[in-house]
Amino acid sequence: MKFLHLIWSNLKRKKLRTILTLLSIVVAFILFGFLSAIKHALAGGVTLAGQNRLVVRHKVSIIQSLPESYKARMERIPGVGLATHESWFGGVYQDPKNFFAQMPVEPEQFLDMFPEIALPPEQKQAWLQTRTGAIIGRKTAGRFHWKVGERVPIQSSIWVKTDGSRLWEFDIVGIFDAKDKATDTTPLFFRYDYFDEARAWNKGQVGWYLVRVKDPDQAAEVAKLVDQEFENSPAETKTEPEGAFLQGWAKQIGDITLITATIMSAVFFTILLVSGNTMSQAVRERTGELGVLKAMGFTNAQVLTLVLAESCVLATLGGGLGLGLAALMISRGDPTGGMLPLFYFPPTDVLTGVGLSLALGLVAGIFPAHHAMRLRVADALRRM
Amino acid sequence: MSGPVNWLSQVASVSKFGLLSIPQRRGSVAAAVFGIAGVVAVLVGVLSMGAGFQKALAASGSPDAAIILRSGADSEMVSGFLRESTRIIADAPGVARTEEGSLASAELFVIINLPKRATGTDANVPMRGVEHAAFKVRDKLKLLEGRMFEWGQNEVIVGVGAASEFAGLELGGKLRVGRREWPIVGIFSAGGGTAESEIWTDASVLQAAYQRGDTFQSVYVKLVSPGAFQEFKDGLTTDPRLNVKVLRQAEYYAEQSTAVTKLITTLGYLIAALMAIGAVFGALNTMYSSVSARTREIATLRALGFGSGAVVVSVMIESLALAVVGGAVGAILAYVTFNGLHTATMNWNSFSQVTFAFAVTPELLAQGIVWAVLIGLIGGLFPAIRGARLPIAAALREL
Numbered sequence: 165m166k167f168l169h170l171i172w173s174n175l176k177r178k179k180l181r182t183i184l185t186l187l188s189i190v191v192a193f194i195l196f197g198f199l200s201a202i203k204h205a206l207a208g209g210v211t212l213a214g215q216n217r218l219v220v221r222h223k224v225s226i227i228q229s230l231p232e233s234y235k236a237r238m239e240r241i242p243g244v245g246l247a248t249h250e251s252w253f254g255g256v257y258q259d260p261k262n263f264f265a266q267m268p269v270e271p272e273q274f275l276d277m278f279p280e281i282a283l284p285p286e287q288k289q290a291w292l293q294t295r296t297g298a299i300i301g302r303k304t305a306g307r308f309h310w311k312v313g314e315r316v317p318i319q320s321s322i323w324v325k326t327d328g329s330r331l332w333e334f335d336i337v338g339i340f341d342a343k344d345k346a347t348d349t350t351p352l353f354f355r356y357d358y359f360d361e362a363r364a365w366n367k368g369q370v371g372w373y374l375v376r377v378k379d380p381d382q383a384a385e386v387a388k389l390v391d392q393e394f395e396n397s398p399a400e401t402k403t404e405p406e407g408a409f410l411q412g413w414a415k416q417i418g419d420i421t422l423i424t425a426t427i428m429s430a431v432f433f434t435i436l437l438v439s440g441n442t443m444s445q446a447v448r449e450r451t452g453e454l455g456v457l458k459a460m461g462f463t464n465a466q467v468l469t470l471v472l473a474e475s476c477v478l479a480t481l482g483g484g485l486g487l488g489l490a491a492l493m494i495s496r497g498d499p500t501g502g503m504l505p506l507f508y509f510p511p512t513d514v515l516t517g518v519g520l521s522l523a524l525g526l527v528a529g530i531f532p533a534h535h536a537m538r539l540r541v542a543d544a545l546r547r548m
Numbered sequence: 549m550s551g552p553v554n555w556l557s558q559v560a561s562v563s564k565f566g567l568l569s570i571p572q573r574r575g576s577v578a579a580a581v582f583g584i585a586g587v588v589a590v591l592v593g594v595l596s597m598g599a600g601f602q603k604a605l606a607a608s609g610s611p612d613a614a615i616i617l618r619s620g621a622d623s624e625m626v627s628g629f630l631r632e633s634t635r636i637i638a639d640a641p642g643v644a645r646t647e648e649g650s651l652a653s654a655e656l657f658v659i660i661n662l663p664k665r666a667t668g669t670d671a672n673v674p675m676r677g678v679e680h681a682a683f684k685v686r687d688k689l690k691l692l693e694g695r696m697f698e699w700g701q702n703e704v705i706v707g708v709g710a711a712s713e714f715a716g717l718e719l720g721g722k723l724r725v726g727r728r729e730w731p732i733v734g735i736f737s738a739g740g741g742t743a744e745s746e747i748w749t750d751a752s753v754l755q756a757a758y759q760r761g762d763t764f765q766s767v768y769v770k771l772v773s774p775g776a777f778q779e780f781k782d783g784l785t786t787d788p789r790l791n792v793k794v795l796r797q798a799e800y801y802a803e804q805s806t807a808v809t810k811l812i813t814t815l816g817y818l819i820a821a822l823m824a825i826g827a828v829f830g831a832l833n834t835m836y837s838s839v840s841a842r843t844r845e846i847a848t849l850r851a852l853g854f855g856s857g858a859v860v861v862s863v864m865i866e867s868l869a870l871a872v873v874g875g876a877v878g879a880i881l882a883y884v885t886f887n888g889l890h891t892a893t894m895n896w897n898s899f900s901q902v903t904f905a906f907a908v909t910p911e912l913l914a915q916g917i918v919w920a921v922l923i924g925l926i927g928g929l930f931p932a933i934r935g936a937r938l939p940i941a942a943a944l945r946e947l
């Protein structure tokens with residue numbers, strides 16, 4: 165600790181160089197933050213998906229529907245705690261650019277299935293009592309300035325009503341929040357009973373099922389039992405844990421993890437060059453001083469630590485600043501204007517970032533530090 | 549008259565100093581060059597994905613071809629027609645005809661789950677049921693291997709993109725859809741267009757397999773000429789028996805590509821801009837150390853009567869030289885790594901996979917070099933000014 169002052173003075177020796185190196189490290193970590201947010205936004209909350217939830221869809225493809233009657237059969241399967249369904253509504257509010265998802269659900273079971281959705285109890289009651297009622301996520305409600313009590317018209321590109329019209333109207337009875345950041349608050353959920361009665365075709369058919377297993381350890385077995393139950397029927401199913409389902413969904417876009425990892429390694433390789441170069445310049449300039457320190461009795465280990473500490477201070481300072489700025493910029497929201505509803509900085513990645521900055525400091529400093537340690541006092545002093 | 553010549557020779561001698569001392573500063577020079585190369589490689593790489601995607605969709609529509617969807621539908625997936633409507637469309641004025649009838653193909657569009665080779669996870673692979681005219685409506689279609697499917701049979705042909713991106717689509721193999729098995733009898737190409745991502749079969753066979761009755765989702769037509777479009781469109785949209793939307797194929801595909809292209813370009817520019825800022829700091833660092841390493845030389849030259857303008861210009865020349873080298877390295881890297889790389893992504897508009905090849909276009913390469921030059925300019929300017937402003941006496945004392 166008593167050498168902190170020495171480290172600090174060394175960093176201040178060439179202020180401009182230190183600041184420029186610091187700034188490039190800051191930028192690298194802002195990028196790191198952005199890429200983590202993008203990765204998570206595209207992967208759609210995979211990490212926090214319910215451990216005990218399974219998604220059941222039609223085996224051929226998700227656009228094919230499953231009979232509503234499957235629900236009762238699923239609930240009879242041992243290990244299944246709750247089964248409920250959702251469907252894709254594919255509606256447009258005024259303009260296709262205003263995209264957000266809408267889904268008919270069974271309100272009570274739906275709220276039971278997704279405890280991460282926070283809806284005030286009185287709004288829940290209102291939803292259960294209003295047939296045309298719908299709840300909307302905080303983000304979309306804010307986007308269109310919708311309030312409880314409002315009636316919103318939505319044009320469906322898929323569903324025709326029995327009267328031949330495609331315009332559906334919903335009464336907003338509640339606005340929900342998320343209990344964690346990984347939950348999307350852009351969709352609109354409305355009642356399946358209203359939907360099924362009003363639609364002209366495909367009655368009694370639903371998009372996909374969600375199943376809650378009683379014991380998360382048995383998820384794989386329950387999934388197999390569900391698929392067996394519907395084997396050789398006209399609508400065979402494919403059941404997987406929610407996490408795997410969402411991950412598969414994200415991978416339809418491409419291997420995002422691979423892409424972001426590739427960009428990140430390019431960035432860090434560059435930053436490593438920049439800061440490593442700064443450190444070796446700093447050591448080269450100070451050869452004489454290091455010789456003096458050694459002549460005064462500094463051990464090899466102390467010299468090594470001194471140089472390493474200097475590079476780690478620079479890297480963690482830059483890393484911390486960069487991560488902080490990234491968090492600030494990310495909290496301002498989705499840069500694409502609505503295409504990435506889940507845009508946030510995951511806390512685990514903040515930790516990874518701190519670890520990375522420390523690693524950067526160590527790797528960038530190790531060669532100059534080693535060089536400084538091996539300096540012979542006589543050689544070093546001769547250079548003064 | 550000797551003024552400009554003298555000035556140029558001053559610039560040349562100061563630049564020579566800088567450029568010749570590069571080997572002594574290889575660490576910091578390499579950092580700047582690789583930093584700029586990284587920016588250009590990432591920028592060009594990411595944008596080439598967007599360009600490739602757009603190119604695949606643009607290659608799908610010729611100017612004399614049109615697509616008809618149900619009014620209000622934004623993609624084939626959510627469109628729908630009864631057979632009567634498709635007949636009215638096929639008989640409409642403006643549609644090209646041969647002895648075999650109208651060049652109009654009423655089609656069905658569904659998706660099936662197949663594992664993507666790259667990730668091993670399920671992907672929404674598009675499957676299309678077509679009529680006889682489909683091959684004349686799209687003029688770039690070519691059978692590469694095997695044979696055409698038999699009309700009325702459970703047989704499929706597979707686009708060359710789909711065959712390479714998704715597992716289980718080999719020629720001679722069998723495609724399993726539910727409990728049915730469809731022999732794969734041919735592989736076809738479509739001039740790089742989206743049809744290459746698809747699996748094709750007879751529309752009536754697909755109707756039966758999907759219990760669709762006698763319905764279709766879209767009609768593709770070839771017009772007598774590109775100019776006949778307006779008349780054709782007006783005829784259909786004013787027909788009281790129909791409720792349709794008529795688009796040129798090129799227009800339709802351009803619309804289909806907007807969401808994905810916007811996502812890719814926004815994110816691509818964002819990442820590249822951040823990296824560019826980082827690279828500017830790297831370049832500044834390098835050029836400042838370049839100037840400070842030559843403090844004495846510069847001061848000596850100034851004392852001998854060299855102008856400060858010559859110093860500024862020569863530092864800028866060095867910085868630009870490094871930037872251009874970095875930019876070229878990055879551009880070459882991006883070209884070698886990405887150009888022609890095949891991949892598939894989700895087209896949200898049609899809810900299905902589109903296979904395409906990354907396209908590193910000359911415009912993108914030029915754009916990369918422009919970015920590199922800008923980074924070099926900014927990175928050189930401040931150190932250059934500092935070099936020029938050094939007080940001569942103080943700098944000489946550093947001897």
